[in-house]
Amino acid sequence: MDFSLTTEQREIRELANKFAKNEMIPYAQEYDERGTFPIDQFKKAWELGFINTCIPSEFGGSGFSSVDSVVISEALAYGCMGMNTAFMANDLALLPIVIGGTTEQKKKYLTPFTQEFKIASFCLTEPGNGSDAGGIKTIIKDGGDHWIINGSKMWITNAGYADLFVVYGTIDPALKHKGISALIVEAKSEGIELGKKEDKMGHRSSDTRGVRFNNVKVPKENMIGKPGDGWGIAMSTLDHSRPLVASSALGGAQRALDLSIQYSKERNQFGVPIAKHQAIQFMIAEMGMKVEAARLLTYKAAWLCDQGIRNTEVASYAKAFASDSCMQITTDAVQIYGGYGYSKEYPVEKLMRDAKLIQIYEGTSQIQRLVMARELIK
Amino acid sequence: MNIFVCVKQVPDTETKITPTGDGSFIETASIKWIMNPYDEFAVEQALLIKQSNPAANVTVVRVGPTKDTEALRTAMAMGADDAILVETNENLDSYSIAKALKGAIAKSGKTADIILTGKQAIDDDALQVPQVLAEMLNLPSVSVIVGFEVSGNAIKVKREIEGGALEVYELGTPCVIACNKGLNTPRYASLPGIMKAKKKPMTQLSLTDVGVSDSDRRVKYSQFRLPPEKPPGKKFEATDPAKQNDVVSQVVGLLRTEAKVI
Ligand SMILES: Cc1cc2nc3c(=O)[nH]c(=O)nc-3n(C[C@H](O)[C@H](O)[C@H](O)COP(=O)(O)OP(=O)(O)OC[C@H]3O[C@@H](n4cnc5c(N)ncnc54)[C@H](O)[C@@H]3O)c2cc1C
Numbered sequence: 215m216d217f218s219l220t221t222e223q224r225e226i227r228e229l230a231n232k233f234a235k236n237e238m239i240p241y242a243q244e245y246d247e248r249g250t251f252p253i254d255q256f257k258k259a260w261e262l263g264f265i266n267t268c269i270p271s272e273f274g275g276s277g278f279s280s281v282d283s284v285v286i287s288e289a290l291a292y293g294c295m296g297m298n299t300a301f302m303a304n305d306l307a308l309l310p311i312v313i314g315g316t317t318e319q320k321k322k323y324l325t326p327f328t329q330e331f332k333i334a335s336f337c338l339t340e341p342g343n344g345s346d347a348g349g350i351k352t353i354i355k356d357g358g359d360h361w362i363i364n365g366s367k368m369w370i371t372n373a374g375y376a377d378l379f380v381v382y383g384t385i386d387p388a389l390k391h392k393g394i395s396a397l398i399v400e401a402k403s404e405g406i407e408l409g410k411k412e413d414k415m416g417h418r419s420s421d422t423r424g425v426r427f428n429n430v431k432v433p434k435e436n437m438i439g440k441p442g443d444g445w446g447i448a449m450s451t452l453d454h455s456r457p458l459v460a461s462s463a464l465g466g467a468q469r470a471l472d473l474s475i476q477y478s479k480e481r482n483q484f485g486v487p488i489a490k491h492q493a494i495q496f497m498i499a500e501m502g503m504k505v506e507a508a509r510l511l512t513y514k515a516a517w518l519c520d521q522g523i524r525n526t527e528v529a530s531y532a533k534a535f536a537s538d539s540c541m542q543i544t545t546d547a548v549q550i551y552g553g554y555g556y557s558k559e560y561p562v563e564k565l566m567r568d569a570k571l572i573q574i575y576e577g578t579s580q581i582q583r584l585v586m587a588r589e590l591i592k
Numbered sequence: 593m594n595i596f597v598c599v600k601q602v603p604d605t606e607t608k609i610t611p612t613g614d615g616s617f618i619e620t621a622s623i624k625w626i627m628n629p630y631d632e633f634a635v636e637q638a639l640l641i642k643q644s645n646p647a648a649n650v651t652v653v654r655v656g657p658t659k660d661t662e663a664l665r666t667a668m669a670m671g672a673d674d675a676i677l678v679e680t681n682e683n684l685d686s687y688s689i690a691k692a693l694k695g696a697i698a699k700s701g702k703t704a705d706i707i708l709t710g711k712q713a714i715d716d717d718a719l720q721v722p723q724v725l726a727e728m729l730n731l732p733s734v735s736v737i738v739g740f741e742v743s744g745n746a747i748k749v750k751r752e753i754e755g756g757a758l759e760v761y762e763l764g765t766p767c768v769i770a771c772n773k774g775l776n777t778p779r780y781a782s783l784p785g786i787m788k789a790k791k792k793p794m795t796q797l798s799l800t801d802v803g804v805s806d807s808d809r810r811v812k813y814s815q816f817r818l819p820p821e822k823p824p825g826k827k828f829e830a831t832d833p834a835k836q837n838d839v840v841s842q843v844v845g846l847l848r849t850e851a852k853v854i
Contacts, residue, residue: 222786222787222790225662225665225666225669225781225786226783226786228662229669229780229781229783229786232780233780261782262780262782262783263782263783263784264783276783276784276787
C-alpha cells in the first residue's frame with residue numbers, strides 16, 4: 215500500500231496551489247459579492263491545463279488519471295469553491311462524451327476544447343425532476359434525419375456561457391430509465407432559450423440558469439450511444455464525477471481548517487489565544503480528522519476509478535462524507551471566528567455558504583445514502 | 593545563442609526557520625523548497641529571449657543537494673531546455689558557488705552568450721554570486737535590472753537607482769545580468785510543461801567535476817541562531833484630550849532617546 219502522490223502529482227498540486235493563492239483567493243470574496251463570472255481565471259486555468267482534465271491524450275487532452283484530476287480540483291477549490299464549480303462543470307459535461315461517445319464524436323467535440331477555450335454545460339435536472347432524474351420529461355423526438363428536443367432544464371451550471379450542452383431527455387417517458395438518451399447540442403442551435411441567472415446563497419460567481427429547448431434540431435449522429443443508453447452513461451459519469459465533486463468539498467474544508475488554526479492562534483480571549491481553550495482545540499481536532507478521512511475516501515474513489523474497479527459505493531461515501539464534513543467544518547470555522555466569522559469582512563462565512571451546495575448537487579447527501587444502501591444491501 | 597540561468601532553491605517564504613541543535617545550519621528536513629523568487633524573473637527573461645529567438649537554448653544551473661530538485665524541474669516545466677545540477681550537501685559560500693557555476697557552464701560544452709541570475713537569494717541575502725561569477729569569467733555585469741531589451745548585437749538594460757530614477761546600460765555579449773522584481777511577470781509552469789519536463793535532460797556533476805574544493809571557501813559559517821525576539825511595542829493612552837500634549841512629548845522623547853530614530 216502506498217499513500218503518497220507521485221512526483222508529478224506533487225508538482226501538479228504545487229502549481230494548482232500557487233494558482234489558487236495568486237489568481238483565485240484575492241478575487242473570491244469580491245466575485246462572490248457581485249456574482250461575477252470568473253472568466254479570466256477560467257481562461258488562465260485552461261491555458262495551464264487545469265480544465266477538461268477528463269479528455270484523453272489521443273483527443274488532445276493531457277491524459278490525466280482520476281487521481282490527478284482530484285488533486286487539481288482539491289487545490290483549486292481551496293482557492294474558491296464557487297469558481298471551481300464553473301471549472302469543474304466542463305468536465306461534468308464532457309465526461310458523457312468521453313465515456314459513451316464514438317471516436318468521431320470525441321474528435322469533433324472533445325478536441326476543440328483542447329485547442330481553444332470553450333465552456334460546456336451538463337443538462338440533466340429539470341424544474342420538476344432533480345433527485346428523481348429517471349423521471350425527466352424533456353422529450354427527444356425522431357425527426358427523420360435529425361432529433362428534436364423539447365423541454366426545460368433547471369440549475370444548469372455555466373449555461374449562460376456555454377458553447378456546448380450535453381442534454382438528457384427521454385424518447386418516451388413511459389419507458390422510465392430505459393427511455394433516457396443523451397444528445398450533444400451546440401449552443402448556437404436554434405430554439406435554445408436561457409433563463410436569468412439565479413441569485414444564489416453561495417457559489418455566486420458560478421453561472422446557474424434554467425435552459426429551455428424549443429423544437430431544437432440536433433443531427434442524428436449527435437446522440438451519445440443509442441436511444442435508451444442515456445441512463446447507463448449518466449450513471450458511469452457519476453462514478454467519475456463524484457470523486458471530483460468530493461474533492462471540491464475537500465478543498466473547501468481544508469481551507470476552513472487552515473483559517474481556523476491561524477485565527478485561533480491570533481485571537482486572544484481571557485488572556486490567552488483561543489487555541490489554548492480546549493473547546494476550540496477539540497473543534498479543530500474534529501475538523502482535521504474529518505478532512506483526513508474525506509481525503510482518504512475521495513482519493514480511494516478516484517483510485518478505484520483509475521483501476522477500472524467499480525467505485526459506485528465508495529464514490530458515494532466520498533461525495534456524501536466530504537460534503538457533509540465540509541458543511542460541519544465550515545460551520546465550526548464560523549464558530550471559531552465568533553462574531554467576525556459572521557461578517558463578510560472575513561473569509562469563513564462564504565465557505566459556509568459555499569459548502570451547502572456540495573451537499574445538494576450531483577446527488578444530494580440523501581440520494582448518496584440511497585446509493586450506498588442499494589450497493590450494500592443487494 | 594546559449595542562455596544560462598543560475599537558480600537557487602530556497603525555503604518557501606512561509607517557512608518557520610529553526611537553527612539545528614548545534615547551530616551549524618538550519619533544520620532542513622521539513623522545509624518546502626521553492627525556486628528563489630528573483631531567479632524566476634531570470635528564467636522568465638531567458639524564455640522571453642528564446643521566444644523571439646527560437647534557436648536559443650536555455651540551460652538552468654543549480655548548485656545544491658539532489659534530494660529536492662524542484663527549482664530545476666520548475667524551470668524546465670516553464671520552458672527551459674535542459675538543466676545542470678552540481679551536487680553538494682554543503683552550505684557553500686558565494687565564492688565557491690560562483691566558481692561551481694563557472695565550472696558547470698564550462699563543462700556544458702556550450703559557450704554562454706547571456707548568463708542570467710536573480711539579484712539575490714532570499715535565504716542568505718548575500719547579493720554576491722552574480723558579481724563574483726562575472727569577475728571570474730571576466731565579463732561585464734549589471735545587477736538589479738528592471739528592464740531588458742535586445743537591440744541588434746547589444747543588450748540594453750535598465751536598473752532602478754535611489755529615488756526611483758533609472759540607469760540605462762548597453763552591454764555586448766557575453767555578459768552576466770542579475771534580475772530584480774518588476775522586470776517581467778514569470779509565467780506559470782503549465783501542466784503539459786510539467787509532463788514535458790520529465791523528459792528533458794538533467795546533467796549531474798560533482799564539486800570535483802567543476803573544480804571546487806575546500807580550499808575555495810572564503811567564508812566559514814560559525815553559527816546560525818534566531819534573532820532576539822522583538823520586545824513588545826509600547827502603547828500610549830491618549831483618549832483624554834487634556835493629557836494629549838504630555839503623551840505627545842513623551843512619545844517624541846522616547847523616539848529620540850530610546851528608539852533613536854529622530
Ligand atoms: C447551484 C446549482 C448548480 C447545479 N448545476 C447543475 C448542472 O450543471 N446540471 C444539472 O443537471 N443539475 C445541476 N444542479 C441540480 C442538482 O443536481 C439538483 O438540485 C439536485 O440533484 C437535487 O434536485 P432538486 O433540487 O430537484 O431537489 P429534490 O430532488 O426535489 O430534493 C429535495 C429534497 O428531498 C430529498 N429527497 C428527494 N428524493 C429523496 C428520496 N428518494 N429519499 C430521501 N430523500 C429524498 C433530497 O435529498 C432533498 O433534500 C445544480 C443545482 C444547483 C443548486
